[in-house]
Amino acid sequence: MRNKVGDEEERMRIARALGMLAERLRKLNAQRREEVKEKTPIVYFHSGLGWESEEITGTFW
Amino acid sequence: MGAKLDRCIAKLRLTLPMLGNLEGGQGCLEELQKDIKEIKETLKEEILRVLHDCPPAQEFGQSVIKRYGWEQLWFRSLSFWFLFYLAWLWLKFGYKPESADLERLFKSWVYGSFGYRLIDLFFDESGVDQQEAVIGLWLISEHEFEVLQLFEASPNAVVHVRKAKTEWFRAEVQEKRLRGKRCPYSDPLNCAEKAAPIFAFFSLALLRYGKSREIPLYRDLVYKLIAVTQLLDDLSDLEDDLSHGFFTIPCSGLEECLSQLSPAEGAELIRHDGERMKDLYILCSNFLESASQLAQQVADPLFEALAQHKLWLITKIFYGEEESDEEQGGR
Numbered sequence: 001m002r003n004k005v006g007d008e009e010e011r012m013r014i015a016r017a018l019g020m021l022a023e024r025l026r027k028l029n030a031q032r033r034e035e036v037k038e039k040t041p042i043v044y045f046h047s048g049l050g051w052e053s054e055e056i057t058g059t060f061w
Numbered sequence: 062m063g064a065k066l067d068r069c070i071a072k073l074r075l076t077l078p079m080l081g082n083l084e085g086g087q088g089c090l091e092e093l094q095k096d097i098k099e100i101k102e103t104l105k106e107e108i109l110r111v112l113h114d115c116p117p118a119q120e121f122g123q124s125v126i127k128r129y130g131w132e133q134l135w136f137r138s139l140s141f142w143f144l145f146y147l148a149w150l151w152l153k154f155g156y157k158p159e160s161a162d163l164e165r166l167f168k169s170w171v172y173g174s175f176g177y178r179l180i181d182l183f184f185d186e187s188g189v190d191q192q193e194a195v196i197g198l199w200l201i202s203e204h205e206f207e208v209l210q211l212f213e214a215s216p217n218a219v220v221h222v223r224k225a226k227t228e229w230f231r232a233e234v235q236e237k238r239l240r241g242k243r244c245p246y247s248d249p250l251n252c253a254e255k256a257a258p259i260f261a262f263f264s265l266a267l268l269r270y271g272k273s274r275e276i277p278l279y280r281d282l283v284y285k286l287i288a289v290t291q292l293l294d295d296l297s298d299l300e301d302d303l304s305h306g307f308f309t310i311p312c313s314g315l316e317e318c319l320s321q322l323s324p325a326e327g328a329e330l331i332r333h334d335g336e337r338m339k340d341l342y343i344l345c346s347n348f349l350e351s352a353s354q355l356a357q358q359v360a361d362p363l364f365e366a367l368a369q370h371k372l373w374l375i376t377k378i379f380y381g382e383e384e385s386d387e388e389q390g391g392r
Contacts, residue, residue, distance in 0.1 A: 011152055014078055018152075018362035022353070025369035032376045033346060040335035041342055041379040 063110065063164050069103040070147060070163060072096060077148055101140045105131065108139075111168050112175065117199050118192065125175070125193060129182070138290075139174040142259055143167070145367070149263070152363050154270045162211060169207035173258050176200030177229060184237065185305060201226070204258070212265040221268065225261035228254050241306035241320075244313045249344060252295070252310055253287040260284065275359050282355040282364060285348040289371060292345055293378065299328035311341060342379040346372055 079093040112122025126134065147166075150156045158166055179197030183189045205222050212218050232254040235245040246252050260283045264276050295302065295309035302309050303324035308316050311331050319327040331337060349372040356365035 007157075008155070010078070011155060015152060015362050017078070018366045022356075022362060022365040022369045025366065025373055026353070029369060029372045029376065032373070032380075036342075036376060036380045039380060041338040042381050 063107055063160075063167065065103055066107045066163060066167055067160055069100050069107070073100055073144055073147060074151065074157070076100075077151075097144070100144065101136075104140050104143070105136070107167065108136075108171050111171050115196065115200070115203075118196050121196055125179070133182075135174060135178055139170060143170045145363075146170075146262055149361075149363055150266060153361065154266065156266075156270075158211075165207050165211045169204050169211065170262070172200040172207065173204035176204055177255075177258060181233070184233070208262065208265060212269050215268075217268055217273075218265055221261055221264050225257040225264075228257035232257075236307065239308075242308070243316050244308045244310055246310060249292070249310050250284055250288050250348075252291045253284040256284070256287040256291075259287070278355050278359050282352045282359075282368075285352040285355075286364075286368060286371065289345045289348050289375065292341060293375070296332070296341070299331055300324045303327045311337065338379065342375065345375050345379075349375065 073096075076093055076096040079096075109122045109126070112125075113120055115121050131137075147158070150158070176197045176199070179193050179200065183191075183194035183197065205226070209218055209222060232245075232251070239245045260280060263279055263283060267273060267276050267279060292310055295311050299309075299311065301324075303312075303319060308319065312319055312327075315327075315331070319330070322330065349368050353365050353368035353372070356362070356368055
């Protein structure tokens with residue numbers, strides 16, 4: 001089932017890029033969580049912001 | 062068979078390297094999103110094609126999509142998880158399903174997603190055609206047939222598929238049993254149980270590639286990601302859920318009070334309860350931090366980036382955009 005390892009380098013390159021992305025986001029998230037620590041959330045939720053909304057499922061794409 | 066599907070997935074693989082270009086949380090992703098949008102449009106055509114081949118009722122796909130629309134039939138989550146799964150199979154195992162396997166995999170995702178959704182709609186919405194529920198049951202069994210063919214129906218694989226189905230039905234029974242009474246989940250993570258059939262795809266691949274020891278870690282990781290989506294969905298669907306008598310996690314402890322209010326008043330009460338909203342944000346962000354750590358444990362940068370990206374997203378949903386340096390400097 002496994003394909004021949006012809007694209008190993010490409011996979012590794014993407015994995016490294018994703019790792020770097022996660023690291024950048026981790027730093028950003030830690031900073032944001034600290035900023036909002038004492039704050040009360042805004043009321044943003046509305047009907048239609050569900051499983052099918054961009055905001056919720058629109059992760060990478 | 063699915064020549065279009067083949068081309069569409071080949072395009073996904075060409076597009077994936079762009080993930081490495083995401084910057085900050087903003088993601089300068091116009092090109093990637095444009096490509097994915099085109100892929101999704103092709104997926105819609107391909108979904109109609111495989112539903113057209115549905116033996117119990119030819120041309121069933123057209124009518125069901127016309128009736129409910131893509132959105133109600135969970136197209137966005139189906140297309141996201143299917144494409145994510147293909148990316149994961151490649152990055153984790155170096156496996157790129159071609160033609161026949163890809164067709165089988167696609168059918169399995171489509172049949173599973175539509176099958177479970179049709180059963181769900183049958184119970185929760187009024188005026189649902191009975192034949193759609195019957196077709197839903199057939200689609201679920203066909204989804205299992207396809208996925209087991211693909212992952213070489215070993216006894217272990219059969220057990221995993223059965224476990225996922227049981228978990229979905231148990232969650233559905235619990236939801237119906239406690240309708241109008243209380244929230245069915247004592248542990249918030251359990252709200253992800255209805256996504257067990259999604260997780261089955263991941264567990265079967267882990268099993269197939271000799272990584273069964275990672276299954277519990279992946280389960281925890283996938284369920285935490287899905288629980289967050291479910292919690293956000295519950296918050297946005299409060300009016301609808303309350304009008305159907307469903308008390309979801311954001312309603313916990315308020316059931317008695319909510320049963321005296323109209324759905325709109327109930328939803329308003331919850332969304333303006335700052336402490337409750339803060340607790341929900343903390344619950345979601347803790348799930349996502351934990352999911353990210355689990356992804357690190359199994360050396361999975363795709364899931365790790367997804368968890369961190371979702372964490373960035375939920376902070377934006379609960380608290381709005383971050384302040385720019387300029388705004389902060391001006392204060």
